[in-house]
Amino acid sequence: MLSWDEYSEDANTPTNPTVAAPAAPSPAAPAVTEPPAGNTVPAASDIFNGVDLDAAEITAGLEDLEMTGARVRAEDKRIINATSDVNQVVPIKYDWAWQKYLDGSQNHWMPQEISMAADLALWKDPNGLSEDERRIVKMGLGYFATADTVVANNLLLSIYKHITAPECRFYIGLQFREELIHAHAYQYCIESLAMDDGEIWNMYREQPSVARKAAWSLKHTEVINKPEFVTGTPEADKEFLKNLISYYVGAEGIFFYCGFAAILQMGRQNKMTGVAEQFQYILRDESMHLNFGIDLINQIKIENPHLWDQEMQDITTRLIAEAVMLECEFARDMIPRGVLGMNANMIEQYLKFIGNRRLTQLGLKELWKGIENPFPWMSEIMDLRKEKNFFETKVTEYQQAGALSWD
Template identity: 35%
Template sequence: MKHNWDDPIAAFNGMNTNQSPLQDTEASLNSTTNRPTLSQHAAPKPVDVSDKRVVNGHGDINQLAPFKYPWAWQYFLNANKNHWTPLDVNMTKDVRDYHHVLTSEEKHVYEHVLAYLTTSDILAMRNIGLAVMEKMTAPELQIYQARQVFEEAMHTWTYQHCIETIGLDQKEIYNRYRVVPEIYQKIKLANDRLDTVLRPDIDLNQPDELDTFVHSYLFFAGVFEGCWFYNGFSPIFALQRRGLMNGTAEQLQYIMRDEILHSGFGIRVVREIVKEENLTLDEARLRRMWDECEAAEEIYAGFLLADPIVGYNKEDHMEQFRFIANRRARQLKITEPFPGAENRLTWLDEQSNLRKEKNFFETRVIEYQTGAALNWD
């Protein structure tokens, strides 16, 4: 069947695909009796940069420039330098490693990391796409966040691709977040914070509502993506350091680059809102957030690493969480929650500086010419 790209579903509706549906419209517009006329409304005034704000702005959301937040546009440009798909990575060795090399403890870690991530990235997508993006009143912010929504969907595809390629039971893996309490409690904590700002009647002109939104976004940028994701890939990277599950780990390296940008962008947005709206973050509220998130992570780590794997254990995982939490707090310009925390995984930052220097027969080589030079954190 020949496609009519003006109306690709016309054939299914019994329409004549040899005539463009635009022809009738054009004929109508060319008619002297139906010729359109200009609206009598006065043209709006040009956009003034000073009218732009992160939230509660009065600029034209449909007009990109002039920029008030050029750094947001730069985030968008940087994000496009890390473009990839899970099909670009060779997973052949992962299949052999999982079925013939990994110990039962390592399989436990691998499966439950994926079980947690599959749900987390959908939650992150919903947060940006439904709770955050529509509240931004400067288009340069929304454009990067549109890319972020796409990337979260890409990450979800990646986990599904790994699960399917390895030959795991998808129904069983995807349901683990619902039946494993140690995973569910982290997801619930995030869902509860999302629900506070997902209400259709939320009004950011109201100080209490704005305060709730800022603290929610701070959690997602600083903890959910900035700590839980960043630290959440570490068990798989520990396997990679021993030459195991290299394909999965390579994909997580690309995801890690995305998430570092997501976290950095969200943190910058929070700081801008605090400055523009003259807000004061609640220190007690922040302390409760860090304590709740640390407790949730410790319960999760205790389940995930009840039996440590070679080169990785619960204690290292938790100390690294605290170390990264301090880093995010410094970016947010708030008090470090865990003074003195040590960088236990000194090799972790190296994972975000991936270079495509690989044997062609080991993986499909894709040269990200500028991406490798970016400062991802």
């Protein structure tokens, strides 16, 4: 074992400064030895200076590994069920995924950068917010406090391991980190407002409209979370595709929008501006997550057209309709009366508008005819240009949103 009393960076420097070092002998000329003949492997004892390692044991079995020598080709890559090496990113095939990874890597923020002082003062003021406005803040934070953790766990435990395109894995890894930052942001808001009494944290178990959204999301991980689940058959691949649709399109593409619209509307009226700014940063991230998920699903459809049969299209339409219905229920619970210039009917119209948008992004027919966006300012905040997926625009550059502004 190393001892700092015995160790010295310079072998000729004494470790005890009070004892003079003996004079160093004149260095002798190094002995000239012949290099070993052939490709001789040094003995383990020579390399590890006496540590008990057996070189033969270390290399045992390595010669049995199959080394084909075949190089990875871009055309061999697939989103799922690829036989190419998932460890080798280059050559890049999915430029849209790689570009999103590059863009997202420049988009870093932390919750503590945003001051919550004004929010705390307003929250503590008995006349600062109405009860309906307080309900919006509580229910918004109550749902989101666990929603992003549910999404992050699904990414890490269910989705990542079945995606065989390395450049897509890069973005999923980045998204996982962003989901944790979002969960951190909600925690930061809750603790800054001294809401840590258990009501908010347990809302996804105890508030029916919140619990049903969480249960709907968790239901779609049951099958693919099983250790024995693997893709590679039409049945398994469809189950995996249902997971992607329920999470990227349902949870992130629909479930987030009522809470975001209500909180951002408060920010536009200079109320709870710290919470609203956190939500605006998060919404910017989530629009990119949704964009990636839509592209991912559409690419799987292209590579596996047999999966996108009429049955799968009907399942997708039903999943989107269910998500809109559950979010409308949440909206009526969150906004039981008109407040902030919005009401549950307007939110419901907005959610049907969003639902139609999701259907058309996947190449499906709209369910709700003649629906317009009652909150055009949401599109401006979110920058819907980033919601255009690769298959609509055929471009791979998505500009980052500029400086946040409530104007």
